[in-house]
Amino acid sequence: MEHISKRFPGVLASDDISISVGEGEVLALVGENGAGKTTLMNILMGLYQQDEGRILINDEEVHFKGPEDAFKAGLGMVHQTYMLVHNMTVTENIALGYKKAWKGIHLDMKKVRDKVVEVSEHYGLAVNPDAYIWQLSVGEQQKVELVKTLCLGARFLILDEPTSALTPQEVDELIVLLHRMTSELSIIFISHKLQEVKALSNKVTILRHGKVVFSGNTDDYSSEEIAAKMTGHEIILPKNNEKNENGETVLSIKDIVVKSDMDTAALDHLSLDIKAGEIVGLAGVSGNGQRELAEVINGLRKCESGSISFFGNEIQNKNAEDIIRHGMGYIPEERNTEGIVPGFSIKENFILKDSTSAPFAHSSIMNGKAIDENAESLIRKFDVRCPGINTAAGSLSGGNIQKVILAREIERKPKFLVAVYPTRGLDMGAVEFIHQKLLEIRKSGVGILLISEELDEIMDLSDRIAVIYKGSIQRVLDKAEATRENLGILMAGVKL
Amino acid sequence: MIDIITNMLSMCIPFSVALLLASTGEMFNQRAGVFNLGCEGVMAMGAFVGMLIPFLAGGGMRVSQWYNVLGFAAAAVLGALFGLFFGVITVTFRAPQGIAGIGLQMFGVGCAGTLFRHFVGGTQSIPGIPDVDIPLLSKIPVIGEIFFSHNAASYLAYIFIPVAWYILFRTPWGLKVRAAGTNPRAADSMGVNVSRTRYESLMVGGALAGLAGAYLSIAQAKMFSDTLISGRGFIAVALVYFGHWNPVKIMGGALLFTFAQTFQTVVQSFGISFPYELAVMLPYVLVIVVLAFTSRNDMSAPTSLGKPFNREIRT
Numbered sequence: 001m002e003h004i005s006k007r008f009p010g011v012l013a014s015d016d017i018s019i020s021v022g023e024g025e026v027l028a029l030v031g032e033n034g035a036g037k038t039t040l041m042n043i044l045m046g047l048y049q050q051d052e053g054r055i056l057i058n059d060e061e062v063h064f065k066g067p068e069d070a071f072k073a074g075l076g077m078v079h080q081t082y083m084l085v086h087n088m089t090v091t092e093n094i095a096l097g098y099k100k101a102w103k104g105i106h107l108d109m110k111k112v113r114d115k116v117v118e119v120s121e122h123y124g125l126a127v128n129p130d131a132y133i134w135q136l137s138v139g140e141q142q143k144v145e146l147v148k149t150l151c152l153g154a155r156f157l158i159l160d161e162p163t164s165a166l167t168p169q170e171v172d173e174l175i176v177l178l179h180r181m182t183s184e185l186s187i188i189f190i191s192h193k194l195q196e197v198k199a200l201s202n203k204v205t206i207l208r209h210g211k212v213v214f215s216g217n218t219d220d221y222s223s224e225e226i227a228a229k230m231t232g233h234e235i236i237l238p239k240n241n242e243k244n245e246n247g248e249t250v251l252s253i254k255d256i257v258v259k260s261d262m263d264t265a266a267l268d269h270l271s272l273d274i275k276a277g278e279i280v281g282l283a284g285v286s287g288n289g290q291r292e293l294a295e296v297i298n299g300l301r302k303c304e305s306g307s308i309s310f311f312g313n314e315i316q317n318k319n320a321e322d323i324i325r326h327g328m329g330y331i332p333e334e335r336n337t338e339g340i341v342p343g344f345s346i347k348e349n350f351i352l353k354d355s356t357s358a359p360f361a362h363s364s365i366m367n368g369k370a371i372d373e374n375a376e377s378l379i380r381k382f383d384v385r386c387p388g389i390n391t392a393a394g395s396l397s398g399g400n401i402q403k404v405i406l407a408r409e410i411e412r413k414p415k416f417l418v419a420v421y422p423t424r425g426l427d428m429g430a431v432e433f434i435h436q437k438l439l440e441i442r443k444s445g446v447g448i449l450l451i452s453e454e455l456d457e458i459m460d461l462s463d464r465i466a467v468i469y470k471g472s473i474q475r476v477l478d479k480a481e482a483t484r485e486n487l488g489i490l491m492a493g494v495k496l
Numbered sequence: 497m498i499d500i501i502t503n504m505l506s507m508c509i510p511f512s513v514a515l516l517l518a519s520t521g522e523m524f525n526q527r528a529g530v531f532n533l534g535c536e537g538v539m540a541m542g543a544f545v546g547m548l549i550p551f552l553a554g555g556g557m558r559v560s561q562w563y564n565v566l567g568f569a570a571a572a573v574l575g576a577l578f579g580l581f582f583g584v585i586t587v588t589f590r591a592p593q594g595i596a597g598i599g600l601q602m603f604g605v606g607c608a609g610t611l612f613r614h615f616v617g618g619t620q621s622i623p624g625i626p627d628v629d630i631p632l633l634s635k636i637p638v639i640g641e642i643f644f645s646h647n648a649a650s651y652l653a654y655i656f657i658p659v660a661w662y663i664l665f666r667t668p669w670g671l672k673v674r675a676a677g678t679n680p681r682a683a684d685s686m687g688v689n690v691s692r693t694r695y696e697s698l699m700v701g702g703a704l705a706g707l708a709g710a711y712l713s714i715a716q717a718k719m720f721s722d723t724l725i726s727g728r729g730f731i732a733v734a735l736v737y738f739g740h741w742n743p744v745k746i747m748g749g750a751l752l753f754t755f756a757q758t759f760q761t762v763v764q765s766f767g768i769s770f771p772y773e774l775a776v777m778l779p780y781v782l783v784i785v786v787l788a789f790t791s792r793n794d795m796s797a798p799t800s801l802g803k804p805f806n807r808e809i810r811t
Binding site for chain 1: 663666667668669671672674675678679681682683684685686687688795796797798799807
């Protein structure tokens, strides 16, 4: 690809980018969220048309009008959000693009199925060809995507953040698989996780704000050097090194019992105290009641028994509005569906919790000027990269959406904050920023309940670490006592 | 008593055909991601044109069956054109489908009524199409009367159900339709032309709605009036949800609804003391109740139903 440029309304997504990949090579395309990696690959696949520049394959210029042309040239892409139709079977999904089995009005499903079986055996990608997509886990769906791409004859694979939704075990498995495939294929693989870049690629190209800032051989550079080039400065994740000067207990949870969506007990007589100015990290394998705990504190789930006392007020089974008025801040787990209203503009999302009070509203009439000013200042303060304050929040990248949520919650000056997986799926630059902000508000005396799956995040930030297992707290450890090993053992349900 | 029940059941098949065709057509629309609330309007136009052709040919007298066939064909073509028109509005210009559909419904019903007054004038009946007794099978007592002595069009409509199932689940076109309505972005990435597929299914759906209307005027009522369709187009839309976008289940829904309707007419005609207003409500209440209890987390649902597709806008 040479000198590719692409403009979207308000942003220059690709700015004079040139990259090249040789046969059997693995190129890692790295960059922060919103750096333009996905856009570039969509251009290569013919899904978008470039404004300038050209694409060469084996020194011949090609023009792809759509993905079909790209398939014919042997290109295949596994998108970040899987391109699978959930109410069709694996075989049907592949048949959709496998034109060799289309015979007039007849569809030769057996031929497709045979091909699926052949490809999955050849590459060691175990998939059940007759399963419906909705029955499969995320990791299995990804294998289907790989099989699909290979069935359609790809000799050149593009993988867009293939590991972002996988569990650590699935990631390891994928890396082994891809390694094996490189003997036959060329791969471009988009990522911001540097261990994977190091483990897989020969070459690395770094994008920032739509421009190539660096290209080189992966082996010549350390992860730290690549990380620094990616963000433009060195990344040092901040740590919580200060002593907590024993504030008063602000949130006191006693013996609460809460039901899950499936009507089973999600929280089983759970108790936990959190003081002002401390971060309590809640460690645990997800699905042990973390979601329910966050929801019951924020008035989004019924508390069957027990009490939650917040600055001396009983808040269990109060509605969310009351609890917010008491000074609770909340960064929810699902940022796209619970954290923002995707169709609302950024400025509207900033005032979701204050839309009826001053300065954003006067006697039921919105104050447009105050709302705009607020949005402009938050965007600058939190470095939200967006075309403008009127852009729909749902069109932003994950990291920027998270910054919008963080800005809203922090600027309301909460007395307490519940943060659920605040950095899930974000790049290093965004993680660093969010960690800094959390430590800042801790310093200002806000208590924080940090729910996370990343042990590093919990150990870096927390004053105390509570381990949750099957809906109750196994044990609360001081920062000094906590090691990866003893946390791991507690998380597995063993009492220490 | 047996006679009453047999009589009631024997009405189910012929009376369900219009619903069956219209909702199968609507199913194709929805499977491709577009719901057409204008179904009622397309049916009205189909009913008018279907009746007009044999009427003009014979002035209400007996005519060659070919004029009825021509009536059906004209209704199908007109319905397909309405589908095409709806596609221009909702697929190309991406207008909100609900509003566009209501517009189409009003246009179709109004237009059919006006044209009817211009070309026909008042209520006029046509001979319609005769019942065909299927040899041997129709001689079986009870069963024969219920299943095997109806008009030819209703047999064809029921034969079409497995055909529709095959088209949807076993042909490349069906695959494209299902993908376009469930995950158009995925379909697009696999080289399916989403807009074209939606247009095609809207035309198929429109043609079926037109046929459904023509069935009402030619085979069932043997006349046309402004109130001939009387909400069947909307019931057809509801039946698609009821039948989980599957032709066989939709057939079950159409039969159930029709049964409720014939049941209430029979109840009334036998003078059982029951307020007739409530009896008339029965089939509609049934639809609402069943829809309310239909499982929401249905994995077969076309999840992009009602959403216009634009490749370069991410949502």
